[in-house]
Amino acid sequence: MSFIKLEGIELEALRGGQEIDILVHLYAFDRPRMLVCEVKANGQPRHVRSAILQLRNYVAHVEGSATPIFVAPYLSPDSQALCREHDVGFMDLQGNAYITFDGVFIERLTGSAPPAERRELKSLFKAKAAHVLLVMLRDPERAWRVAELAEEADVSLGHVSNVRAALLDREWAQADSNGMFLAEPDALLDAWQDDYEPPAGKRLRFYTPLHGSSFDEAVRRLLRAGTDKAHALLASFSAANWLAPYARTGSHFFYADDLGLERLKEELRLSSTTKGENVVITLLKDDWLLTDTTEPTPGIICTSPVRTYLDLTAAGERGREAADHLRGEELKWQK
Secondary structure (H helix, E strand, C coil): CCCEEEEEEEEEEEECCEEEEEEEEEEECCEEEEEEEEECCCCCHHHHHHHHHHHHHHHHCCCCCEEEEEEECCCCHHHHHHHHHCCCEEEECCCCEEEEECCEEEEECCCCCCHHHHHHHHHHCCHHHHHHHHHHHHCCCCCECHHHHHHHHCCCHHHHHHHHHHHHHCCCEEEECCEEEECCHHHHHHHHHHCCCCCCEEEEEEECCCCHHHHHHHHHHHHHCCCCCCCEEECHHHHHHHHCCCCCCCCEEEEECHHHHHHHHHHCCCEECCCCCCEEEEEECCHHHHHCEEEEECCEEEECHHHHHHHHHCCHHHHHHHHHHHHHHHCCCCC
16 A cells, blocks of 8 residues: 555554553654564454453553454454454454545455364354253353363263353353353344254154144153153154244154154054155154153153254255244343
């Protein structure tokens, strides 16, 4: 830019007892200006908030015109919004940038996260980590100690600690003297549905001659048969039909373990088929999911509202509509 003249750059500059990573001295339209830059290895919102405080304190003690800028390897849309909210510019190594001063306006948004960030986010929503999220989303306002959350989710203390760090860094959770609780359950659920993968398992297709009330009664007999835990439960559209009816389909959906599969075959008089199926059963690899349940009416056991919502989001256009309806009815959390 011809109207900007670079005068010099200072690294790890010290002013008034405070250190800043980079000071850029320049002239813009013949007026002196400093760019005060703080660099962090982590660009998650919690770290951004800390850097913003440092920048604002530093700028307050600088003579002349100064523009604060935060720099990190990657800044998510939430982190970028946090910078804008506090009138702080930003740059990251993915090419995102927002810098404005003295008639200068630079904005560049790439919209892409680096592979490491995508892997980290995906790992938060898989396997054992997902157990922790499902437990916390049952009651977002409840504060959990690490040990009790590990016991409830049936995971190791290490798994809970990793999830805790990820949630706090993104400010989806907060911690106080009572433990950790979800501060932004909607933001967490939004991110999860963007990266959701249905539970691993063998998907089996069958035909049942039962319909209407005879089918419902057979399901009740089957689900009441379990004593210590569920071995089968309604899932996807079938669960949503009891939780928040919206979109009916010609098929019934279940999660089950080996024992549940055999009970389903017997009670529903299932026969194997390669086409024309009206019952779809996922034989789960992770039996813990059979404990994440709700009973909307006596004798009917379904996947939890959160799991049902996530399954519907992965079920195509009609599923998305049913998911939005379910979320509006069952997943409203107090701010």
